[in-house]
Amino acid sequence: xxxxxxxxxxxxxxxxxxxxxxxxxxxxxxxxxxxxxxxxxxxxxxxxxxxxxxxxxxxxxxxxxxxxxxxxxxxxxxxxxxxxxxxxxxxxxxxxxxxxxxxxxxxxxxxxxxxxxxxxxxxxxxxxxxxxxxxxxxxxxxxxxxxxxxxxxxxxxxxxxxxxxxxxxxxxxxxxxxxxxxxxxxxxxxxxxxxxxxxxxxxxxxxxxxxxxxxxxxxxxxxxxxxxxxxxxxxxxxxxxxxxxxxxxxxxxxxxxxxxxxxxxxxxxxxxxxxxxxxxxxxxxxxxxxxxxxxxxxxxxxxxxxxxxxxxxxxxxxxxxxxxxxxxx
Numbered sequence: 001x002x003x004x005x006x007x008x009x010x011x012x013x014x015x016x017x018x019x020x021x022x023x024x025x026x027x028x029x030x031x032x033x034x035x036x037x038x039x040x041x042x043x044x045x046x047x048x049x050x051x052x053x054x055x056x057x058x059x060x061x062x063x064x065x066x067x068x069x070x071x072x073x074x075x076x077x078x079x080x081x082x083x084x085x086x087x088x089x090x091x092x093x094x095x096x097x098x099x100x101x102x103x104x105x106x107x108x109x110x111x112x113x114x115x116x117x118x119x120x121x122x123x124x125x126x127x128x129x130x131x132x133x134x135x136x137x138x139x140x141x142x143x144x145x146x147x148x149x150x151x152x153x154x155x156x157x158x159x160x161x162x163x164x165x166x167x168x169x170x171x172x173x174x175x176x177x178x179x180x181x182x183x184x185x186x187x188x189x190x191x192x193x194x195x196x197x198x199x200x201x202x203x204x205x206x207x208x209x210x211x212x213x214x215x216x217x218x219x220x221x222x223x224x225x226x227x228x229x230x231x232x233x234x235x236x237x238x239x240x241x242x243x244x245x246x247x248x249x250x251x252x253x254x255x256x257x258x259x260x261x262x263x264x265x266x267x268x269x270x271x272x273x274x275x276x277x278x279x280x281x282x283x284x285x286x287x288x289x290x291x292x293x294x295x296x297x298x299x300x301x302x303x304x305x306x307x308x309x310x311x312x313x314x315x316x317x318x319x320x321x322x323x324x325x326x327x328x329x
Contacts, residue, residue: 023056024232029077030062031215032166034262036276037184038081039254040103040283044243046257053235059261064166067135069095072220078229079236084213084298085139085310091318092311096221099319101237101327102294103244105286107211108278109140110204112187113178114171119201122148122208127156131164131171131179139302139310141180144210147304168193178203184278188271212298214282216290221317230323238327241288248283251276289324 030038041059044050050057060077062068068080069090079100082090087097113119117128125145132141138161142152151158162176168189170176181187183204191197205211217237223229247254255272295318302310 023051023054024235025056025058026050026079026232026236027058027060027077028236029060029066029068029071029080031068031081031083032062033264033266034061034258035185035267036255036258036272036279037182037215039247039258039276039279040240040244042243042257042261043247043254044239046260047243047246049239049242049246050236053239055232055235055239057236061263064135068218069097072097072218078223079217079219079233081215082218083137083140084216084295085143085302086135086137087216087218088299088302088311088315088318089139091315092313096317097218098221098224098317099216099218099290099295100224100233100323101217101241101288102213102290103217103241103286103288104213104215104282105284105291105294106282107205107214108183108282109211109214110181110183110187110202111141111178112171112181112190113201113203114195115199115201117177119177122150122203125150125159125178127159128177129160129162129170129175131162131176133164133166133180137180140205140210140212143212143301143304143310144205144208146309147210147301171195184275184282188274192271210301212301213290213294224320224322233323234326237288237323241328244283244286244288247276248280251280287324287328289321289328290319295319 028041045057045059068082071077072080073095084099087099091097111130118124119128132138145152145159152161154160162170164170164180168179168186171179171190172193181190219233252273255276258272259267259269299314
């Protein structure tokens with residue numbers, strides 16, 4: 001019996017080793033650093049969901065000097081995460097990104113302003129300095145201002161745009177009346193820095209009717225001509241969405257998994273668990289398949305840019321259900 005058990009164990013080991021050797025590699029480039037914003041992917045890796053699909057997935061953290069579309073174009077990743085305004089603007093400029101899945105249903109983007117600046121409504125932005133992220137993240141803001149008829153030229157009737165770093169210093173140091181924040185991250189950094197919710201007024205892009213899709217999964221259009229690549233993406237999306245739904249149902253545990261993967265040690269348990277709770281609100285309601293109505297809303301917002309729209313024409317071929325139709329059967 002013992003000999004049989006040994007042979008069985010050896011056979012199982014050989015089989016598992018063979019499967020490991022046969023795993024298809026996929027490199028994912030994140031939009032930002034390791035944090036709960038990307039919990040679904042870390043969960044999928046940690047829980048073996050990628051391995052179950054025969055995949056070996058390398059998750060590459062992003063940062064302030066990393067533009068995912070450039071990484072993709074340079075061959076440094078097979079698939080990237082990006083916000084749709086950035087992806088569509090990039091596509092119009094000649095790099096044909098295609099959205100193959102959309103785990104985030106809602107937008108977490110907002111402007112956070114100090115009440116003591118007198119801002120109560122968006123019209124009060126006039127004459128103020130507003131902190132705005134760039135590297136493709138500025139597009140929703142510029143489109144919003146254009147729709148409001150508020151110039152971004154620094155005039156008395158317009159706003160002065162401060163190129164905001166990826167921190168909240170401008171609002172703390174009085175350099176800007178408002179700064180760009182996410183519901184799950186920078187807003188809480190402002191709170192943790194000493195300002196209270198009563199000191200602030202927030203303008204969620206969702207509430208202003210200018211919300212655009214965030215954190216979609218993108219590949220190069222030409223890559224989809226390869227049947228083997230498409231098959232890898234089907235398995236990648238299926239496992240990733242399994243990771244996201246597990247993270248939604250187990251937010252604290254998902255945050256712990258993220259912390260285990262943070263090589264910098266910069267993240268804190270309190271912040272990541274709070275972030276995951278907010279992230280779960282944004283992925284809720286998404287199966288992973290892009291909702292065409294959400295896409296059309298995003299395109300309509302980006303086209304409403306007056307003399308300087310984010311995109312100048314409705315894109316063709318910028319998304320596909322070919323992957324999610326197979327992945328989500």
